[in-house]
Amino acid sequence: MDTRENRCRILDAAARVYALLGFRGATTRRIAEAAGVNEVTLFRTFGSKEALIAEALRARATSQSAPLALPADPQDPERELTAWAAAHLAELRASRALIRQAMSDMGERPEVAPCVASGWSAADAELRRYLVRLVECGFVDAPRPVTGPTLARYDDVFAGGAMLMAALFSDAMGRDMMPEMFPQPADRAPVLYVSLFLRAVRCRPSREEAPAARTGDGGPRPRARRRAS
Amino acid sequence: MDTRENRCRILDAAARVYALLGFRGATTRRIAEAAGVNEVTLFRTFGSKEALIAEALRARATSQSAPLALPADPQDPERELTAWAAAHLAELRASRALIRQAMSDMGERPEVAPCVASGWSAADAELRRYLVRLVECGFVDAPRPVTGPTLARYDDVFAGGAMLMAALFSDAMGRDMMPEMFPQPADRAPVLYVSLFLRAVRCRPSREEAPAARTGDGGPRPRARRRAS
DNA sequence: CGGGAGTGCAAGTAAGCACTTGCATGGAAA
DNA sequence: TTTCCATGCAAGTGCTTACTTGCACTCCCG
Numbered sequence: 177m178d179t180r181e182n183r184c185r186i187l188d189a190a191a192r193v194y195a196l197l198g199f200r201g202a203t204t205r206r207i208a209e210a211a212g213v214n215e216v217t218l219f220r221t222f223g224s225k226e227a228l229i230a231e232a233l234r235a236r237a238t239s240q241s242a243p244l245a246l247p248a249d250p251q252d253p254e255r256e257l258t259a260w261a262a263a264h265l266a267e268l269r270a271s272r273a274l275i276r277q278a279m280s281d282m283g284e285r286p287e288v289a290p291c292v293a294s295g296w297s298a299a300d301a302e303l304r305r306y307l308v309r310l311v312e313c314g315f316v317d318a319p320r321p322v323t324g325p326t327l328a329r330y331d332d333v334f335a336g337g338a339m340l341m342a343a344l345f346s347d348a349m350g351r352d353m354m355p356e357m358f359p360q361p362a363d364r365a366p367v368l369y370v371s372l373f374l375r376a377v378r379c380r381p382s383r384e385e386a387p388a389a390r391t392g393d394g395g396p397r398p399r400a401r402r403r404a405s
Numbered sequence: 406m407d408t409r410e411n412r413c414r415i416l417d418a419a420a421r422v423y424a425l426l427g428f429r430g431a432t433t434r435r436i437a438e439a440a441g442v443n444e445v446t447l448f449r450t451f452g453s454k455e456a457l458i459a460e461a462l463r464a465r466a467t468s469q470s471a472p473l474a475l476p477a478d479p480q481d482p483e484r485e486l487t488a489w490a491a492a493h494l495a496e497l498r499a500s501r502a503l504i505r506q507a508m509s510d511m512g513e514r515p516e517v518a519p520c521v522a523s524g525w526s527a528a529d530a531e532l533r534r535y536l537v538r539l540v541e542c543g544f545v546d547a548p549r550p551v552t553g554p555t556l557a558r559y560d561d562v563f564a565g566g567a568m569l570m571a572a573l574f575s576d577a578m579g580r581d582m583m584p585e586m587f588p589q590p591a592d593r594a595p596v597l598y599v600s601l602f603l604r605a606v607r608c609r610p611s612r613e614e615a616p617a618a619r620t621g622d623g624g625p626r627p628r629a630r631r632r633a634s
Numbered sequence: 635c636g637g638g639a640g641t642g643c644a645a646g647t648a649a650g651c652a653c654t655t656g657c658a659t660g661g662a663a664a
Numbered sequence: 665t666t667t668c669c670a671t672g673c674a675a676g677t678g679c680t681t682a683c684t685t686g687c688a689c690t691c692c693c694g
Binding site: 198276278280283296334336343350357358369 | 510511522529564572601
Binding site for chain 3: 453
């Protein structure tokens with residue numbers, strides 16, 4: 177029996193029991209049972225229940241797999257984003273109980289939240305990078321501001337992205353609580369949210385209309401071509 | 406000291422302590438202290454801690470104030486929805502801790518969720534009614550389906566409404582957990598979410614432009630006239 | 635082979651927790 | 665005035681909980 181493997185098993189069990197029953201409900205007896213070890217081993221290995229759960233959640237954040245990557249070169253935003261959104265939603269659903277516990281623990285244990293939300297944060301960053309690419313490939317109009325910070329250019333499309341993330345989060349967290357508020361079938365939700373998002377940011381549907389943006393910084397010239405064709 | 410008033414005070418205290426510390430953390434000692442009564446009074450009045458908290462949450466659902474009403478006759482959807490969204494968001498924020506506890510308790514105590522989400526549900530219904538009015542007043546296009554249920558006409562605008570609700574929910578629940586995911590200032594959030602929503606559903610901005618829709622599909626408006634004469 | 639590390643088992647400790655019981659007090663109603 | 669009801673106080677009960685301690689066993693390494 178490898179000690180490191182045992183240690184990992186305890187950490188995993190702690191995170192699981194915490195997700196199910198919260199901090200107080202995650203008794204050391206329950207954790208030990210879930211890990212298949214003797215209760216005293218928890219204390220020998222981690223010192224205290226508090227330390228064990230804290231480390232379990234940190235370990236989880238560290239081992240969290242990176243979010244599905246979005247293409248470096250956008251070709252079909254709707255298809256790409258739908259697949260991505262579906263993957264992100266699945267991840268949120270898989271982590272739902274844990275996220276919920278962390279949220280309820282915000283008052284007493286605020287340090288838990290970052291551990292639990294790291295995947296969420298990474299997905300948000302990935303989406304933002306993709307949205308920048310959408311703008312720069314001409315799928316989405318985002319005129320450069322005459323004054324102000326350069327990134328203000330993306331404020332609008334970022335806000336739309338935030339709304340898409342919000343919809344996915346809300347669907348994952350709220351659907352079983354309030355089923356009537358999510359009438360669309362669960363497996364159709366990403367399609368719908370992405371569709372609405374693309375409309376909100378006025379995204380062009382395909383690359384055929386996007387190449388015109390390469391000729392320059394965008395503006396009147398690409399539009400003129402679109403009228404011609 | 407009025408007995409009924411005492412009873413209400415205990416119920417209120419129970420809901421508050423539950424919101425702060427969850428079911429297990431809401432010890433009868435803490436509830437009694439928060440209510441300013443003796444611990445034994447809780448048992449004399451409610452029989453058990455479980456019954457007390459259940460009743461406290463039911464009482465809260467019953468006493469929940471109705472959501473801000475949206476106008477029966479839409480005039481300026483952006484303004485109207487923004488005010489409404491701001492009110493709803495404020496309500497969600499005020500109830501945040503309680504909602505979070507209820508969510509984390511979904512596994513062990515699923516009956517808690519409906520008590521906590523009743524305000525949310527009412528707001529959702531109110532928004533849907535308003536969206537129907539937007540469609541029927543010509544602010545939003547929603548062609549009647551040739552076949553299928555009549556309500557399928559509103560699926561798209563309802564989906565957008567769901568996304569708006571999701572954004573508000575997510576903002577209320579997630580902003581303090583993940584501040585970098587909500588870069589827009591908190592007080593600007595409703596404006597932004599509503600703006601995006603209106604774009605997603607292609608809502609006309611004002612009543613002046615609504616009559617132009619008549620020349621479009623020539624659907625509901627001409628019929629309305631015939632009925633009038 | 636001996637020693638050390640890791641672990642299980644069992645018993646135990648001190649505190650916490652939901653809840654009970656007995657007595658006393660105050661206020662309201664008959 | 666008496667009685668009843670609601671409530672407080674204090675002590676208590678039995679169980680749970682995080683954690684400790686002592687002993688024993690197994691495995692691995694030098």
